[in-house]
Amino acid sequence: MRDSERLRDLCGPHHRHLTLLETRLKAFDLQAESQGGGIRLSGTQEGVSIAEAALADFERRLRGGGEPSEMELDGALQAAQSPSQSFSGLRGLKKSVTAMTRGQAKYLDILANPDNALVFGVGPAGTGKTFLAVATGVAELNAGLRQRLIVTRPAVEAGEKLGFLPGTLEEKVDPYMLPIWDALRELMGQEQMERRMARGEIEVAPIAFMRGRTLKNAFVIVDEAQNTTAAQMKMVLTRLGRDSRMVVTGDPDQVDLPGSQESGLKQGLRILKDVEGISVHRLTAADVVRHGLVSRIIDAYAASGES
Template structure:
């Protein structure tokens, strides 16, 4: 199949590692002569690997980085007969950010089309990273005035006063994943400047009460650790021109009483409300190290086994 030079390099990968992953996934032989890729194998396998290669080629030609995680995700989508839509976020220090899986693509579409989106699923599926990337995109093009990030500080019981420093310093230990994502997307210096200008704001859940967030993009992370009352309070902070994304994993509740978690409750009562969307991720959508998917599946299997009646 003919491909551009940049696409061929992406499909081949460093030391032909990407091609080797595709060969193992589809039991085919891949060669990359000048000007394209040749595939040897049975017809069904060739059709599947061709879909995966087309996805990788589109990522590369959009200017996005192609990693081993992208190769595995594209192969999984191709085997499942799914296609990955290509909503491109034009931010990222390593090039535009493109969804790696069909679930991520649907998630970006929901963020675009709804005022409130829930991103539900296991760790490593890109829920928080894509939310941060989408919010950064809105901020950079002036569609919102602020990017507001809130996350429950469960270990401190939301009582942050005893911690040293100002508000940002008190909350930062609980927001490291968000800052890491923003640093990766915008660069540490750009994040610092926008924080200093108030365009990127830390807003711990304990300090959200009584506020109205207008013309803002709000990320509520680790929302499984919000109580039902906290969840209602946070959701009702939305003001004019604001959007919100709520991310979390209902299987990782750290509250003293897990049944008090507001995430599953909110999803259950708001699913059919106009303006609300729910994106659900599964173990197959994990885009971190390949071992993470297997770990998530093992825990899911253990939970399912315990739930069966004796």
């Protein structure tokens, strides 16, 4: 490898990426070191093969605009250790988007199937359920498959009573929608996002603003759906119009509704489990792509039985 900058990205600061390879493939006695303008690998034949495949995939991701991060390398490692799994990706975006776990790959396969008009993507924080849904929506918008991208989520912290908050509607809504704005900026860039919003092709609004509407020819995302009430969930699901698709994302274990209200997401999953045309995909702690410690934290809380 002659590109010294690319080699530095592959090795990581202080060779942290090579250390990660050795840690993940410890069972194969893997040793990885930067040597002679390249990376020297030693260990069992299987371990070296996995590491070579992971590094090759990691380099492809970097060339496609991926971040030189441990998270990206982890995704490449998981792909290398699951060669039979087709790890899906999305095209036509500002940055390449590729599934980093088996669960994400299955989720993207479901999202990519236009016959899946209503998809539930549920799982803990950090599994990419919202980001991948937004990425799919942007890809369909860019390809001309949908005329609009609509993202909605309950502003549960304000009890959806935005009229009681100071400021304009945009100022009131923005704090609750920041994760969505961040995803759109990353996938489209600020300029394109603002231009398409001005044309009415992108809409981000609280779930209360969906009432009374029929959403036609749109890719609709209902985010943080665990914080919808039963009435809100029924309302938003029945907004689906002709030539539209809807993705509902949320974590049933992170309900912030006051009192003893049942989550609309939990009720919806229970009532609709056998309805034809509805797909449900459950992501787990194994699909968390934040800091490696996050998945272990999630597992520890799940094992304790405490919320």
